[in-house]
Amino acid sequence: MLKQRLITAAILIPLVIWGILGLPTSYLLAVLALFVLQGAWEWTRLVGWKAQSHRIVFVVVIASLVLNGYFFLQYGSASLVLFAVSLVWWLWGIGRIVRYRGEPGVETRNWLVNALHGVVILVPTWVALGYLHSLGEHGPYLLIMLMVLIWGADSGAYFAGRKFGKRKLAPFVSPGKSIEGVLGGVLASLVFALIGGWLLGYDSGKALGLFVLLSLITVLLSVEGDLMESLYKRRAGVKDSGTLLPGHGGVLDRIDSMTAAAPVFALGIWALEVVA
DSSP states (O other), rough: HHHHHHHHHHHHHHHHHHHHSOOOOOHHHHHHHHHHHHHHHHHHTTTTTOHHHHHHHHHHHHHHHHHHHHTTTSSSSHHHHOOOOOOOHHHHHHHHHHOOOOOOOOOSSSSSHHHHHHHHHHHHHHHHHHHHSSSSGGGHHHHHHHHHHHHHHHHHHHHHHHHOOSSEEEETTTTEHHHHHHHHHHHHHHHHHHHHHHHHOOOHHHHHHHHHHHHHHHHHHHHHHHHHHHHHHHHHHHHHHHHHHHBBSSSSHHHHHHHHHHHHHHHHHHHHHHHH
């Protein structure tokens, strides 16, 4: 499994970096839309939809919303409202994670709520990635910075958790995650934020401080994104959301942290440009 993960990562990471740096925003968004649609298909499995017709309809709805999301990007204020809605949803989701006590079974009582949850998880993420990439010559590097923060925090959390992890962060949701691991991830992201913020031009004391603060908030929300998907997988009784990526599971397994982090990072970058 570890070998598969390393091989898949070795292929995907250079492709992702190349796509971010080499493709125009519209082309990059078209590629990312394919992954979002695959994530939508996996989502229908996590919320217990059995009928193929229902699952296909949901994917078509997401495709339509993604298409409309492209026009959101033409009007910055509309995108910002979408990011704010996403942030509110993720803040509300903290309560769900805290209250969860290992109850089995998919919550299928309200299909509309489950569908809306999928929309709020997937569509703002896609729009946020496009928004960041479109921010002039620094846009692609801001997008890479977001990914570095998440990857760095994940790596820091993994090693700190293995070495020092004792207190469980959310034992009913993800028993392998520890408070010490999260702290290790935060410290790792702090280093990346300081270096990355300076390289991106946030070199004054105020601007760099605000960028580091935004980075830490982003990393903490990325942890929630990971936990939220784990909650849905536990209720569905599955280990992975899918099997598309060998050794890594499905698309949702790879973008779960991004779904919570990308919209708030995009919203924060806008605010940073206003106040810094």
